[in-house]
Amino acid sequence: MRCGSALVQVAVLHDIVRLEEKLLFNAFLNLGASLRRIYVKSSPIPLFRGGLSADVALQRCLSHTAAIESTFGLEASGIPVINSSFTLNTCLDKAWTASLLAKEGIPQPKSFVVFSLEAALKVASELTYPVVVKPLSGSWGALVSLARDEEELRTIIEHRMRLPGKESKAHFIQEFVRKPGRDIRVTVVGDEVVAAIYRKSRHWITNTARGGVAEAFKPGDEVVELSLKVREVVGGDVLGVDLFEDPERGYLVNEVNAVPEFKNVQRVTGVDVASAIAKHVVEVAKK
Amino acid sequence: MRVRCPVCGLPVEVPDDVMEGEVVEHDCGATLEVRFEGNAVRLVPLDGVADDWGE
Numbered sequence: 001m002r003c004g005s006a007l008v009q010v011a012v013l014h015d016i017v018r019l020e021e022k023l024l025f026n027a028f029l030n031l032g033a034s035l036r037r038i039y040v041k042s043s044p045i046p047l048f049r050g051g052l053s054a055d056v057a058l059q060r061c062l063s064h065t066a067a068i069e070s071t072f073g074l075e076a077s078g079i080p081v082i083n084s085s086f087t088l089n090t091c092l093d094k095a096w097t098a099s100l101l102a103k104e105g106i107p108q109p110k111s112f113v114v115f116s117l118e119a120a121l122k123v124a125s126e127l128t129y130p131v132v133v134k135p136l137s138g139s140w141g142a143l144v145s146l147a148r149d150e151e152e153l154r155t156i157i158e159h160r161m162r163l164p165g166k167e168s169k170a171h172f173i174q175e176f177v178r179k180p181g182r183d184i185r186v187t188v189v190g191d192e193v194v195a196a197i198y199r200k201s202r203h204w205i206t207n208t209a210r211g212g213v214a215e216a217f218k219p220g221d222e223v224v225e226l227s228l229k230v231r232e233v234v235g236g237d238v239l240g241v242d243l244f245e246d247p248e249r250g251y252l253v254n255e256v257n258a259v260p261e262f263k264n265v266q267r268v269t270g271v272d273v274a275s276a277i278a279k280h281v282v283e284v285a286k287k
Numbered sequence: 288m289r290v291r292c293p294v295c296g297l298p299v300e301v302p303d304d305v306m307e308g309e310v311v312e313h314d315c316g317a318t319l320e321v322r323f324e325g326n327a328v329r330l331v332p333l334d335g336v337a338d339d340w341g342e
Contacts, residue, residue: 016320016333017308025306039307042322
């Protein structure tokens, strides 16, 4: 693959190499791109213009911190990064995501951010129990808790408040959506929905990392339009959009993932997500 | 190739084409991450999975 007269140089920023990264490396090589793997744990990331060179970069760091900070470095050199620091920061912070989506009228579960037990109790009395308590950042369902009554909410908030780190002093509280034993993960690449799955579980947390079972799902127009609207709001070229099905309100956007895993999507749908991402990344370089 | 496990000290078999950042499970129960030092391959205990993106 050539950009003008030269090979397209693709930098992939990564820490842990999962199946997804191996699939992506192969996809770039199959396209004939020049691949530069940047393992951020051992590679200094310059924060000045000209510090790094590539036509385009794909961000695949598992660590949120490494993803955002290393993206700043690539952007300092004028390299387009998929996804940009704006998209990464937006999707990392659940309150920021909720705020931007709300401004555009995108349906979501009702959510609050609180900084004290007192405020959490007020929220719960408005939403009614059970309520879901989440850290403002994180995924795989980690540290996500269900408070079924005031006693449980007190316990969760008091425990969180005593954890070290500023991130445990703010809490994202969300209404509990009575979804039908599943949610939907939509994979967006560029301006297309390339695949979608149901994540089914008897547990209320349906992440595949928490045991949710993936099943292929063919998205209809409504899901496609909603997912692409989300993309318009948060930006980004590769996104995992998580949807709930509410019996009364229809589809609700729960979260947006800016460095999505896709091994289960690819496995159950048969869609070559890695190649779709690689093709899009190379196209971005050619623009 | 064989690399020493930093947790139990026993050898760990890793493929010759192993990539930096790959994760290796060892029989002793340790989850290890591959690092390169020059031409040498080193294993370190995996850390940092709490700060993550996911599926």
